[in-house]
Structure formats: C-alpha cells, structure tokens
Amino acid sequence: MENIIRGKVFVLGENIDTDQVIPANYLVYKLDDEEESKNYGKYAFSGVPIEQSGLPEGNIPFVKEGFKSEYQIVVGGKNFGCGSSREHAPYALAKAGVKAVVAPFYARIFYRNSIDGGFFVPFESQESLTTMFKTGDEAEIDIKKSEIKNVTNNKIYKLNSLGNIAKIIEAGNIFEYAKKAGMIK
C-alpha cells in the first residue's frame, strides 16, 4: 500500500446511501466480467440528486463521460454508505477510480465491505470536512501521519488512525489477510 494517496476531490453531503452510490436497477451487471463491470464505474453516484452532486456548487456529475471519474478522493458527510448492504456500492466507486473516501463516520456494512473487499480506504475525519474542500480541489492523504492536506490552500486536517484494520488494508482484502494470518490456506 502506498503511503500517499493524491487526487482530485469530489464533495458530497451527509447520509449518502448506497441507492445513491449505485441505483438498484444497475445491480444486474456481472461483477466479474471485465467489460460489463465497467458499467458500475459509469453509474457511480448516479443516484445522487444532481443539485447535491459535487458540492458546494452542485450540478456536477461524478462521471462526466466514459467509465472513469476524474475524481479519486471523495469527501462526504456523516453516516456515509448507509442503507442497502450491496457490495456493488464500494465496488462501483473503485471501478470509477476512487482511491479513498473521507467522512466523519460510515454505516457499518459499507465500511466493512470497503475494507474486506479491498476496494479503497475509508478514512474517518475528526470533523466534517465537507466545507473545507470544494469539488475539484487537489488533496493529498498521508496514511502514516493520518492526515489529509488540501493542496489547493495547503490546509491540513487530522484523520483517525486506521487502527487494527490497517492490517487487512495492507494485505489487500480479508482473504489475503486470513491467508497471512494462517486462518485459511
């Protein structure tokens, strides 16, 4: 795992539920088919009401064209990923190119899925950062130091340490972790 995650920021509000991350009608695409699964990237965050998509201005689609987003870091409000247990949600964000999400806290199934599936790193911020970043700002996350820098204005914000889940993230996913720990062959 690289220590620094750098990318353009996409800002969303509170209680972003997994129906907004990937609406239910798209859940029919095959996850393990390379071509078909690109659609998950294409439709990532397509359920977010457009006026709340890409704050503070809004009306910014997460994926403008094709299957990848130009944003790699998502900054969201509290209770990120609530609702349905669909693992298609963190999967869709990874497919769109997301490397990290930063939110004060997550709904537990989404948090678990993100880590156990090895899709991206869900960081907890110590305060809500949704007004500290604008969509399109450049950000840099230092994992060892547990902090995120808004490169656009050089302000730095503390993140919670990943704690004992860092081991699963370092291993890649829960299977690699369990193999390393000798729990499965």
Added chain:
Amino acid sequence: MGMTITEKILAKHSDKSVVKAKENIWISVDKLMTHDVCGPGTIGVFKREFGSDAKVWDNESIIIIPDHYIFTKDKHAARNLDILREFAKEQSIRYFYDAFSPSYSGVCHVTLAQKGHNIPGEVLFGTDSHTCTSGAFGMFSTGIGNTDAAFIMGTGKLWVKVPETIKFVFEGEFPKHIMAKDVILRIIGDIGVDGATYKAMEFAGSAIEALSMEERMTICNMAIEAGGKSGIIAPDNKTIDFVKEKTGKDIDISCLFSDEDAEYSAVYRYNASEMESVVAKPHSPDNMAFAKDLEEQKIDRSYIGSCTGGKITDFIASATILEGKKVVVETFIVPSTVEVDNQLDSVKIHGKSLRSIFEDAGCSIGPASCAACLGGPEDTFGRTKGSERVISTTNRNFPARMGSKESSVYLASPYVAAISAITGKITDPKKYIK
C-alpha cells in the same frame, strides 16, 4: 457484570465464555442467506478465492432465496437467476427456493421465518441489509456484503465486533391504531438514521411482548434504518410456538435473555399508550412527523408490500380499512411471499377474502417479490416513473429508492397507507380504528 442477549449468543459462537462490547472476535456461523442480487457476486468471489471446484462449508446451512428481480424481462436479471440455479445444483444446496419453480417463496426475510430457518440463539448472516429482521426470533442476524459472504461460504466463520446494545422499552398497551411500523419509525425519528450505528437494538417491555411474531419482525427489520447492526427481541412462548409450528422442534430458550446487570450504551423508555401514528417524510427514514400533522398532504399512490409491510398481518390491517371502500389513488398490493399470497384467499373478514376486499376497493395486486420497494428494473410492478408522491409500508424513502428520482416516498404503517388510499391525503387512522 452480566451480558446482553446479543453478547451471550456471540460468546456461545466464539471460543470464549464471556465477550464484551467492542471486542473483535471470530465466530462460527449457523446460517448464510443470499439472494439473486448479491448471490452471483458472492459466488464469484467464492470461486475466485477458494477455487472453481471448491465446495461450500455446509450445503445445508446456505439458504438461497431469489426474490428481488423475478417478474421482469430484464435479461441480466434472468441471468442472475441462472447463476444461482447452476451453483445450487453443483453444490447440492438443500434450501434453494428457485424462481418459477414450485419451491419459489418470495421475499427472503419473510421466507426465512415461514420456512423455519429462524431459530432462537443462532447466528445468521445474509447479503441483505434487512437480514436484521430475523432478530425478532431472539437470534443474532445481520447484513454483510459479497466478500464477507464468500468468506463464510468457504469457512463457516467470520470476524465481528461485538456490538454495544441500546435498549428500547415499551411498557403498557399500544392503542389499537398503533402498529409495529409506528414503533420503529418513532424510534428512528428519535435517534436518527445513524443513532444506532455499529450497535445492537434490543426491544423489550410488556407492549413488545404483546406483539405477534410478524409485528416483532417489522420492528427488527428496520433496525438498519437507524444504522443498527442488529435488532433483537428475547424469545418467549410465542417464539417457541411459531418455531415449533414451522419445524416441529422444541427450542430451549432458557439462556436467551439479557442479564439484569448487563451493560447498555443507552436505554430509552416509552409509554406505549401514548404512541401516535407516525410517518417518515421524504427523503429519509428519520424525517419523522405525526400522521395527524400531515393531513393536508396529498398523495398520488399507496403501496403496501415488502419485508417490512407485506406480511399477512399487514394485509389484514389494510383490509380492515379497505373493506367496502374505494381507493381514490392507484394502490399496489404486493404480498411478500407465495404463502402470504395464498393467505389473501384463505383469510377472510366478514366472510370475504382479503383478495376480494382489495380487488373490490380498486387495488392492483402483484406477484410475491421485493417489487418496487427498491425500484428495480424499469418494468417492475409498482415502480415510480415520474413525480409520484407515494405513501408506502416499505422501509426506505431515500431519493430514487422506488424508481424515479422525482418521486417522493412517505413511510407509514399499513393502517395509514390504507386509509390514505381512500382519502387521497395522509390520514391518521385513529378515528377509523375502533
């Protein structure tokens, strides 16, 4: 220090005799449930990680219940059903309720109860966030994603953080017009959609004990809407009788209660007799209002169905209201399971079947499945297409949840949904229920 019922169940499934909240432990799993939306992905991860010829840890403990996208022409949805069929055959899965077969049942959470898979004291994981419904039987049950489910499929084990518990106590008697849906919407309104994040929600008190198993399921079903990891109600004679009827087995529940000195992160107490009918306004389940304060709010559609509000008790309540009346907005009736669908014919009020009451009132009745609760493919029964304002007995009213991004959903009890269908406005059922 004593343990909560949740801590006791988790300890029994770990290698420890005592576990404490916030501790990370590995547990043995009794049952894993999956369906057509997340089953194919789970199977994909299972094969990737354990090999294409790997066998599941126990072919009698994996329950496959297609229910989400059944009655649709969507070809990808049909392919998902085929993937489940192939896997069930290859692995000799004992409990597979295949679509378009005599064993088809419908909505997974209600099926688990009706087919005798919910057993007090057991641990159930499911690839659906509403798996917490089974907590009504005094078991630990929670939703997980494909990766965790695939891990269980191969090993029968999973790590969990032992949740802290919040206790909700309802003493006294609920007024006649109050249903379980009002109870859980009230709780979610009080603590918020993140009020129980990472926590178990335990429901207790004389008013909860007086509820039927179906009503208890409604309460536990929506624990996830408060962010809860699980919902749980200690089993009693009603639980024993229900399980005996489904399985023929007597269940020992003697250890399945929270100790008096168990530690709770919070305790909320309610006077049951003071409860009012509650509605969650768009677009969040915690956007609570009393039905009586929304009586000028017009609606365009009423929807009665889903794991939350499509059980036989929900339809009996709705039919009580709709008997001899006409709906003034389009009204959709979706039984959760085939068993409930059959009961629409066998259960009668004043000699008239529920089905004919609904038909005579002008409702449309669809086949048993999740249907429009979560929108689904374009041709899904009851899916919103424009700016409909829906009063619904389902569990979520997030933007676009029932289909169209422009539609708005008000969550309510079957009583409220049925009465509002007659008046065309959100209506408090108080004066209609004697």
